Amino acid sequence: MQCYSSAKQAANVLSSSVNGRRLWDDSFWICDLSETAALLKQWSERMPRIRPYYAMKAGPHPPLIRFLLLQGAGVDCASQKEIDMALDMGANPDDIVYSNPNKQTSHLLYAKDENINVTVYDSEEELRKIHSHHPKARVLIRLQARHERAEGSLNDRFGATLSRARHLIELSKELGVDTVGISFHVGSPCLDESNYSYAIKHCRELFDFAESIGMKFEMLDLGGGFDGRACMLDSLEKIFRTINDALDKYFSKDRFPGLDVIAEPGRYFCESSFSLVTNVIAKRESADVIEYTLNEGRCLSLLSPAIDEEFDTFEPYSLLENLDEEKQLSRLYGPTCIGFDVIKEKTFLPNLGIGEWLIWPEIGAYTFATTTYFGGWGTEIFYNITTESNNKQLDSGYLQSLKDVCRDSVTIVANRYKNP
Template sequence: MNCYASIKDAAGFLSSSNYGRRFGDDAFMICDLSEAVLLLQQWMEFMPRIRPFYAMKAGPHPPLVKVLQLEGAGIDCASQKEIDTTLEMGTKPEDIIYSNPNKQISHLLHAKEKNITLTVYDGADELKKIHAHYPDARLLLRLHASGESRSGAMNDRFGANLPRARLLIKLSKELGMNTIGISFHVGSPCLDPSRYHQVIKEAREMFDFAATLGMKFEMLNIGGGFEGSLSSTDRFKQIAVSINQALDELFDENQFPKLRIISEPGRYFCDRTFTLLTNIIAKRENETNVDYTINDGVCGSYARVPFAGTEYDKFEVYPLRDDAASVRKRSRLYGPTCAGFDIVKGETFLPNLEIGDWLIWPECGSYTFAMATSFNSLWTDVFYNISTKENRGKLDRNSQQNIDFVCEDSVTTIKRIHCSTTLAFSGGI
């Protein structure tokens, strides 16, 4: 059974059985593939000129990669392993961008072997490295995204400013390399719609500069930074309007009829596609609060907790079976490891719960299991791939068939050996 009335119904059914899990109280993830398809359709409705390439680093879940590429999205990879995972899911090489500005030579050679031609650079040494090992690659020059960003470290590390970008374009021409366009990333999440307009304007300057050297750019990559949570839908639409206006103003279709515009959304496709279910494995009552220990923590799916605490990055939690009349108590939630810092929530209010009760964590997909470690050999390793009836009713028959095809392998297991992660299908419901 892969189609449920709702996520909560799926959570209730799956938590009552240990099918696909070693023990019935093991934590697990639910991946609603129909949600991901609706998000892709929303994207194409609001930004029809831009083809999304799913940044799988946000959530390297093979069924999600599979269904998105079946629905027409490309895939953004940053390593050999990610390249192999998406190729195994049937993605064509021409639908992959190797979008890491700092590539290991062996990984670059692997991309060459697999005929993945599109990649990026932001410095002279990287350009020379590509020239030495993969001279036939098609290249995008990554610009520094000027302005304030919540991901300032990304801006400090990646991208060339405009003076340096001009020098790199000249060097690319001198080396005979095939630089075909511009790439940038404003940081994630982007809460200011105007930031895209500014960097798109700078990208246009580089298109014009390249033209003075006889180079005809044909691709623009506007990167990521897009949110996918329900609460951010209005902001996503506002950002889409700003981007469309900038493209119409600076890259008019009549002037650039052959321009390909792509993007690299990651969390956009992950946030509300995944729901985490954790089990309460220990309880301790104090004078002022109740301490609960659950079987996932900051060394696992909550690895981004140290970076949370803002209005856009909080994990919400609800008891799966909630007595609305029960008095809420001040509570703390700890992860399962022996680390003192394994605190998932330092304060929340929950009804009186018992060992064995389940907690449901909606919108728990982006940068969660992707960042998990194998510390104490405790991690969430089982994913159930489903669709919900409400979402399914909004999809055409072709999309329904794509989801059904992927859901034939309805249980995905993550296996970690030491600190490495391999992904494989197993079983079916």
């Protein structure tokens, strides 16, 4: 695995060679696995009570998953295919939480056959499905959580209210289903740390209720919502402190000595670890704006950020950019022949030529995970690297795991586009 001074330096080197790509101007991803390692180190130091289970839906990159597993993390899976990938990467059944509250019955049966026993429900119907098809499961009840200043509110689809949760706990006892704890999700990304303390307080109420009817809960799942980008570090530190304080207040080690506290960070581990490198394939200039067409777009890797209006902070940079060069109003299109493939209506870039490269840093969450390969476009090439600044922060255990994970610096993800 090659070490570079930065992802941008890696992009400059890799864009000048066709190694690993079919065509010299194909777009490609750079995965800085040492960034993932640095984020895991930060998590372990700031929240030592909480074992992270990587929500692989955010960025299902095999080397990243394998690294996290080697370092003691678990995996949050939402489907049979994700379970397969986790197992292929070396996960043990106890390393997997099947956290989808609405499971396909065949997937649930598959989880049972693979001895994946921890799963989630938020309705009577799902509880009865688990009772019928995976009766030995250890289940968590999904609780609705407040979503103040969070991008995606999930309460319309997922989670039980406090009163409903009490009913479901009683029903699970009646059915003989082993409800072992509570899970919640505050929305992602979350910019209000009080959402966590609010939810943890309500979880304690349900723990006490379960105890009052003769049940003992032993697991607390804090869900996701953690943003790992450098620009969000101050907000993240507040979240870490708030969670630790709430756990000390409501779930102290003295009162709950054997409590298994987990979380399901997804974007935290992958957002800043990945950079997308795209090529300018067409250009049209007018008096008002320069329009560029790139070989990635809204139907491909840039679907999620392109529709992310509230958190529209993603910006590309030219690999040849001169900081003193005047920038011009620009509009960016994707390569497909449909009208809404507009990546950015308005941005400012130096005057670029056809064939020049743009790098999109910190753009790994819910991007390549949603690529459609519509019309035959979309990259399947990932270059796995480390960077010097991150490597200096890591001890020998992390560095050895990075070497073990990916001795081949290129990962090819099978292109799902099929010619007729």
